[in-house]
Amino acid sequence: MAGVVARWDAYWFTPTAPTNLAIGRMVFFGLLFYLYLPYDFSGWAEVDAVFWLPTWSFAVLRLPVLEAGTLRVLQTIWKVALACACIGLATRASITTVFVVGFYLLGLPHCFGKVHHYDSMLIFVFAILALARPGDAYSVDRLLAQWRNPRPVAPSGAYTWPVRAIWVVLACVFFGAGVSKLRASGLAWVASDNLAIVLVQAQYFFGNAVPLTTAGLTLVAMPMASRILAAATVAGEVGYPLALVSRQARVVLVPGMLLMQLGIRVLLGPTFFPMMSCNVFWVPWDRVLAALGRSSRRIDGLC
Amino acid sequence: MAVWQRWVVSALIATIVGGHLVDIASGLEHWPFSPYPMYSRAQRDWAPVMAEIVGIRRDGGELALKEPELLAPFDQARLLGALAQLGMRPDGMALVRKALVDCLARYERGRRHGAHDGPLLRALRLYHGRYVLDIAASTVGRPAARTLVLEVTDADTRS
DSSP: OHHHHHHHHHHHHOOBOSHHHHHHHHHHHHHHHHHHTTOOGGGGGGSOGGGOOOOHHHHHTTOOOOOHHHHHHHHHHHHHHHHHHHHTSSHHHHHHHHHHHHHHHHHGGGGSSOOOSSSHHHHHHHHHHHHSOTTSSSSHHHHHHHHHOOOOOOOBGGGTHHHHHHHHHHHHHHHHHHHHHHHHHGGGGTSSSHHHHHHHHHTTOOSSSOOSOSHHHHHHHSTTHHHHHHHHHHHHHHHGGGGGTOHHHHHHHHHHHHHHHHHIIIIIOOOOHHHHHGGGGGSOHHHHHHHHHHHHHHHHHHO | OOHHHHHHHHHHHHHHHHHHHHHHHHOOOBTTBOOOOTTOSOOOOSSOEEEEEEEEETTSOEEEOOSHHHHTTOOHHHHHHHHHHHHTSTTHHHHHHHHHHHHHHHHHHHHHTTSOOOOOEEEEEEEEEEOOOOTTOTTTTOOSEEEEEEEEEHHHHHO
16 A cells, blocks of 8 residues: 555656746646637627526536626636736736636536537646646746745645646546547447548538548548548547556657647547647656757857 | 645545546536547448528528528537537427527627628528538538428517
8 A cells, every 4th residue: 555655646746846837837828818819708698598508517506697798807807817827927816717717718608508528628727727836937926936035946746746637637538538439339430431421521511610621531532541540549549548657658649649639620620729738738848948958059059 | 745735636636537437437428527429429321411500691592601600609510519409308399499599680680790791681491401421522512302490580580
């Protein structure tokens, strides 16, 4: 038992520098700010009550549809909080606001008939970051703190667990998607015309977005290509949790699944950009910075 | 990190994983937890029946309402999903009619406020169309058969 506890502790709480968490925070909230800035949630206030089919959490919490004016105020607060979380200004308060207001705003559209699956994981990422200390570096908060106390930030387990918890969220999403396919359809998901039909059907535009290209049709014309793609999809999804513990699996699965989501946008139409933005927490920013530092020194040497 | 902080973190992780496992095992959706069932049902039919929402212009011509700004704040997938859910209820057709009337009224409001540049519509129709899919997508917009499920008119939006 002691061995299990020690391994658990080592996985989650081995002290690391704040770099990966802090730069991840900056890029993540920056991307979300960019993605959601044009989106207007207030339109949902004007939809007839006949469409109101609340999700479980909205029903349990008895959350209503707020008036358009209130939604406009809420979304302004949320977008400002996203920007503050990105630059690390009042980071804890900003991210808590992003979490609480985001739970309502992001959840609201799903109460009108269909739950899309491109943004629900953001709620967990917000919760994790609200409990963490992602503003301890690369933030306005840090600049202000440094002015009072110039000591460098010491490595801590507090910078390790949030990054890994976000990995776990992504693993839950992909694993769930893989298991759902196998449960609903079994091996027919792979060993039938399923993906070929889906790729062709996308061109008829009955989804929530238009495919960017007609390349899906080229793929369908190649015998076996869609089945190989389907097999790779299910294998990648079900196997994704391996990325949590194996560096080799991580190198294959994380970019592989990211490419799959890009492929869905290009070939089928639906967009998973909010979910894709969570992948910034897989990036070893400390090593990226070190590599950039080395190459800039090399360039200096050449000059 | 203090021991109590580690317990809080462990409880959070257990909640996230546990909640997802419950939904994955049951196949039920408890947003924000989910079994993520997107694209999970294998498609086997090369001639599927698909629901379509079509606007009827003043001159009687049809306009396929597919662009999100024409259906805002819905996208097509969400709207068709909602109509399918409403249709399964005991008073399903009445609810679908009410929902379509709301769509037509919203379309017209959006048109008048400049949210889109669609034409003035006199009616909205819900069709079930059977499309024979082919790998050149040559039958896009040309269903092999089409059944009118429901029509609502601009008069309905005023009543």
